[in-house]
Amino acid sequence: MKDYIWHPCTQMKDHETFPPIVAERAKGIYIYDEAGKAYMDVISSWWCNLLGHGNPRINRAVERQLEKMEHVIFAGFTHRPAEELCERLAAVLPAGLEKFYFVDNGSSAVEVAMKMSFQYHHQKGKPEKQKFMALAGGYHGETLGALAAGGMDQYSQMFRPLLAEAVHVKGPDCYRCPYGNQRETCQAECIEKAEKAFAEHGRQATAFLLEPVLQGAAGMRIYSPIYLKKIRKLCDRYEVNLIADEIAAGFGRTGKMFACEHAGITPDFMCLSKGLTGGYLPMAITVTTKRIYDAFYADYSDGKAFLHSTTYGGHPMACAAGVEVLKLFEEEQILERMESDYLNRALRQALEGHPNIGEIRSIGLINAIELVEEGETGRPFAPEQRIGWKIAREAISRGLLLRPIGNIPYFNPPLTMTREEIDRAVEICKLSIETVQHKEKTGNYKRKNQ
Structure with a gap:
């Protein structure tokens, strides 16, 4: 497919390595590509999808x-x-x-x-x-x-x-x-x-x-x-x-x-x-x-x-x-039924104590994971390391849409996200962070880009 589109907030050269995913349809918390692969949209497609894709009402x-x-x-x-x-x-x-x-x-x-x-x-x-x-x-x-x-x-x-x-x-x-x-x-x-x-x-x-x-x-x-x-x-x-x-x-x-x-x-x-x-x-x-x-x-x-x-x-x-x-x-009492506490607890249980996580902060269903080079001092990663971007690429390969702000992956999902969906998303997030950390330590990213 020829790409005529100049996408927002994107260095288009990145798409030489990672082409844009062609979205075919969306339902609930999921976006589906042309091959039928599902991606959990935990950023609500730039924070706007409030009650899930394709809400029947x-x-x-x-x-x-x-x-x-x-x-x-x-x-x-x-x-x-x-x-x-x-x-x-x-x-x-x-x-x-x-x-x-x-x-x-x-x-x-x-x-x-x-x-x-x-x-x-x-x-x-x-x-x-x-x-x-x-x-x-x-x-x-x-x-x-x-x-x-x-x-x-x-x-x-x-x-x-x-x-x-x-x-x-x-x-x-x-x-x-x-x-x-x-x-x-x-x-x-x-x-x-x-x-x-x-x-x-x-x-x-x-x-x-x-x-x-x-x-x-x-x-x-x-x-x-x-x-x-x-x-x-x-x-x-x-x-x-x-x-x-x-x-x-x-x-x-x-x-x-x-x-x-x-x-x-x-x-x-x-x-x-x-x-x-x-x-x-x-x-x-x-x-x-x-x-x-x-x-x-x-x-x-x-x-x-x-x-x-x-x-x-x-x-x-x-x-x-x-x-x-x-x-x-x-x-439907949306505010009363939000699983805010459950999501925050799940992230903390999965990620607290990780040496590269400085803080997990939350308000409502919004949860931000501050990734740092050194947890005790809060020293941030150098921007050129693009740690957040690497985690996002790893997560998308596993079916989770994370679009970090610099080196801060975050959850800002539809207010209707279920506990089962939370468990799966948190699991992928944890695996993605651990995988990138391992690749950084072993130099896999550096060798790949040389």
Whole structure:
């Protein structure tokens, strides 16, 4: 098969050795290739497949909507699936989030929140509030505004000349905590860095962006809800809007419907995508408060309308999928039935004590395995060793889809993963790590690549 496709986040030269797998079909936790081989999708196909591939209820909901209307302009028209989705979301979101702006992908949802915040302050008579602040290590997408707010050089360094300046605050790193604390018992002493940044930039800042409780692309970095509470207070003190990027963490991933619930806070903006449609169709929403909305509500001649549009915003079929996802949460008690504790226990029993595992951290069904060269000191492997990539290749050969973040393999499976599936996935993960460790010690990888 000729390969015309340039795949995302991929060095295409790697495919000279490992060609892309041709997916033929998918069901439940499994993806099947053309030969019928099954692969356990424990990363939910980039964290979006929420309730398993080919969920029959979501299938039927999308089919029913397709028979009625596939797509319609979302300016001057509305439709029942969008209205029902907003009504159901308003009932489960943190209190006060009640205005919904539809777009078609997560980066756009972040861009909308940033632009809304900027325009809000301008229209409230504070045009000096133009800066964006964000947690270092954050990932908010790869359009230029979202990329500027993100704090990961591997994505943004090349494009620095194109990006607006943002203030990046060094945030929590609980595995290598400079204060010697534990995330479960600390009082977020590391907030002092944010306090200094707010003192310097807060009066000129329009918004602070973060991923609540869990920084995904930074390596599934989990931090204390106390830190999030303190950031909320700083934003209030300096009149800075808090933008919570729940694109990856929302819809049960952290064990609660939304990650902000761990801290009991309401942000000024919440960005949703990925699990919003169960991974079926691209859709995203920027949710905000009536206070923000009211700053844009005026006569046309006042020029206060928010002028941002996407062709597929409010897509009826995506909305129908989203409605069915929320019905499933309620009717099938998805959060109550998640096997979070079982997965974490299984990984710890299988892997704790391994000399190259520094930490196994978990929240909800998300579990990250921090691979290090030396477990006692936490010294990381050199990036050029590509340990995580080698483990992923070994795992895929055994039927397990792991796509590590650097040298951090992780589990972020569909919320419906069963105990039997967990046992099998953990077994393959352990075997893959041990196999790569053995090959590294014996020099097999080096000889193969010479």
